[in-house]
Amino acid sequence: MNGPIVPIIYARELVDLLQKEGVPVREALRGTGISARQLRMPDGLITHPQQLRVYQNAVAIASEPGLGFRLGALFEPGHHGVLGHALLCATSGRDELRIAANYVRIRGFLLDFELREEADTTVLVAREFIPLGAVHMMVVEELLAMFSGPGSSRSSEASEIRIDYPAPAHRAQYESLFECPIRFGADALEIRFPNALLDAPREMSNAEMLQICEERCQAILERLGSGGQMADRVRSQILAIRGFQLDAVAGRMGTSPRTLRRRLREEGTNFREVVGDVRKGLALDYLETSDLLLEEIAALLGYEDAANFNRAFRRWVGRSPARHRRKFREDVAS
Numbered sequence: 001m002n003g004p005i006v007p008i009i010y011a012r013e014l015v016d017l018l019q020k021e022g023v024p025v026r027e028a029l030r031g032t033g034i035s036a037r038q039l040r041m042p043d044g045l046i047t048h049p050q051q052l053r054v055y056q057n058a059v060a061i062a063s064e065p066g067l068g069f070r071l072g073a074l075f076e077p078g079h080h081g082v083l084g085h086a087l088l089c090a091t092s093g094r095d096e097l098r099i100a101a102n103y104v105r106i107r108g109f110l111l112d113f114e115l116r117e118e119a120d121t122t123v124l125v126a127r128e129f130i131p132l133g134a135v136h137m138m139v140v141e142e143l144l145a146m147f148s149g150p151g152s153s154r155s156s157e158a159s160e161i162r163i164d165y166p167a168p169a170h171r172a173q174y175e176s177l178f179e180c181p182i183r184f185g186a187d188a189l190e191i192r193f194p195n196a197l198l199d200a201p202r203e204m205s206n207a208e209m210l211q212i213c214e215e216r217c218q219a220i221l222e223r224l225g226s227g228g229q230m231a232d233r234v235r236s237q238i239l240a241i242r243g244f245q246l247d248a249v250a251g252r253m254g255t256s257p258r259t260l261r262r263r264l265r266e267e268g269t270n271f272r273e274v275v276g277d278v279r280k281g282l283a284l285d286y287l288e289t290s291d292l293l294l295e296e297i298a299a300l301l302g303y304e305d306a307a308n309f310n311r312a313f314r315r316w317v318g319r320s321p322a323r324h325r326r327k328f329r330e331d332v333a334s
Contacts, residue, residue: 005224006108007081008034008044011054013074015039023061030057031239033281035288037331048108048130049235050281055110055135065170068138069177072145082220083107086213091205093157093198097124103217105129106224110139111189121159122198126189130236137165140189141173147191148177157197162186230263231274238278244302246271280316283309287325294321 015028025036032053038044058067077084083103090096101113101124110132116123132139140163147158158180167184174182237252238244249271250257264270279301286297298309313321 004045004047004050006046006048006051008039008041008046009079010108011046011051012039013079014054014058014071017067017071017074018058018061021062021064027061028054028057029285031282031285032057033278033283033285035284035328047235047277047281048110048232049239049278051108051110052130052132052135052236053239055138056133059135059138065168066141066173068141068143069145069173071138072142075146080107082213082216086210086217088204089206089210089213090202091207091210092200092202093193094122094195095205095210096202097122097193097198099214099217100124103214103221106217106220110135111143120195122193122195124191124193126191130233137168140165143189144174144177157193158191159194160190160192162188162190162192164189230260231267231269234260234264234271234274235278238275242300244275244279276312276316279312283313283316283321284324287321288328297321 011032011034015025018028019025025039029036029039032046032050034046034050034054038046077088080087083099083106086099086103087096090099097115101115104111104113110129111126112129114125114127116125126140126143128136144161156179158178160180161174161178161182163174163182163184164186165184171182171184233253234249237249241248241252243249243252246257246260250260253260255263261271264274282301283297286292286300292300294306294309298304298306301309303309303312310320313319313324317324319327
């Protein structure tokens with residue numbers, strides 16, 4: 001699905017954590033197009049590229065290793081909306097994994113899940129939903145911390161954790177979370193469970209409430225549909241390279257401009273619209289969090305001059321860049 005689908009609560013928790021560690025909000029949100037005001041919207045939504053940029057900022061700024069662990073430890077089932085409620089109502093560990101694998105996308109996670117059966121073992125495999133680059137480790141740590149959080153039995157049920165990167169210097173933090181072997185340098189991220197433990201009934205299960213929650217999860221999933229994935233990948237690449245040319249983005253993605261145009265058309269959008277979305281987000285960020293001149297912002301966004309940027313911004317938000325900056329600062333000061 002094009003546009004914002006990721007609940008902003010995950011970015012908000014990360015920004016708040018960084019702020020407690022001495023990082024200004026404007027630094028955590030730099031380049032995301034997310035304003036400090038938007039961050040506080042209870043039911044706000046952002047795009048995958050915006051979520052990714054917040055994580056990229058965090059990795060670049062954080063002074064202590066294990067940021068993903070510190071972030072993941074903050075989350076409880078209630079943070080995950082109806083998906084969290086469904087997980088609490090699961091009838092067994094296997095049921096819990098099935099729910100997570102089926103509906104993880106409704107919360108906009110940066111990892112996608114699948115279940116694989118192997119003789120007497122069930123394997124939860126996690127793969128990148130979009131290319132994560134330097135934030136991959138942080139996202140993995142966040143997931144592992146969620147799996148071993150308060151009230152969770154999954155950390156004691158796991159028989160082995162396989163992680164798809166070399167052991168970091170802070171590997172002791174990984175080993176402190178789980179009571180099972182952890183193997184680094186694997187081909188994929190896997191959390192492995194013995195079937196005998198997974199099939200044990202849960203004390204807190206509620207079949208009636210689970211059915212209601214799953215119906216809501218399924219409705220959300222159907223509304224999101226399967227589209228928008230290519231558009232999200234394009235947004236991510238534009239943010240990564242700060243390039244707004246079709247040929248450059250297509251080359252970065254390993255495809256041809258013609259194929260990229262066709263894939264976007266199939267999702268009901270086009271390259272120009274995606275670029276416009278990214279430029280709008282970046283423009284709002286620059287205007288609200290920096291003192292850059294309008295000419296400088298125009299150049300950063302790939303416009304020939306400030307006049308072209310001015311016209312585009314008026315089309316996006318209905319007022320000039322200068323007026324938007326002035327009004328934003330007045331609102332913040334009031």
